[in-house]
Amino acid sequence: MLSKTDKSPLQIVRIFELRLLSMIGYAPWVSSCTECGSTVFDSMCFSFLKCGFLCTKCGEKDKGALRISEGAAKALNYIVHSKMNALFSFEVSGNVLEELGRVSQRYMRDRLEKNYNKLDFIKTLTV
Numbered sequence: 001m002l003s004k005t006d007k008s009p010l011q012i013v014r015i016f017e018l019r020l021l022s023m024i025g026y027a028p029w030v031s032s033c034t035e036c037g038s039t040v041f042d043s044m045c046f047s048f049l050k051c052g053f054l055c056t057k058c059g060e061k062d063k064g065a066l067r068i069s070e071g072a073a074k075a076l077n078y079i080v081h082s083k084m085n086a087l088f089s090f091e092v093s094g095n096v097l098e099e100l101g102r103v104s105q106r107y108m109r110d111r112l113e114k115n116y117n118k119l120d121f122i123k124t125l126t127v
């Protein structure tokens with residue numbers, strides 16, 4: 001994928017991380033708030049305790065939950081649920097990509113119980 005596309009390597013890595021975790025059984029719940037079922041994507045947090053979204057109201061109880069933008073919430077939902085052949089066919093802004101990184105890196109560390117550094121070479125690429 002890295003060699004065949006003009007997509008940002010970081011975007012590919014974030015998608016790969018999140019999708020791989022989903023495939024091995026650690027799919028985060030990113031369709032709605034894990035507590036109340038709200039689907040208002042412009043006010044979601046990502047809860048590492050709940051392994052998924054919490055709306056602003058439910059998120060108040062989880063101090064470690066990370067506030068995310070609407071773009072990041074939609075991107076997470078897309079990455080976890082889209083068909084494989086459509087997985088890389090979307091664009092995200094640099095800010096959203098940073099948010100995805102914060103979520104996926106921590107989520108991956110929590111789930112796998114170790115740091116995963118194999119893809120760190122991506123940081124050395126200039127894009």
Ligand SMILES: [Zn+2]
Nearest residue numbers: 033036055058
């Ligand atoms: Zn809620």
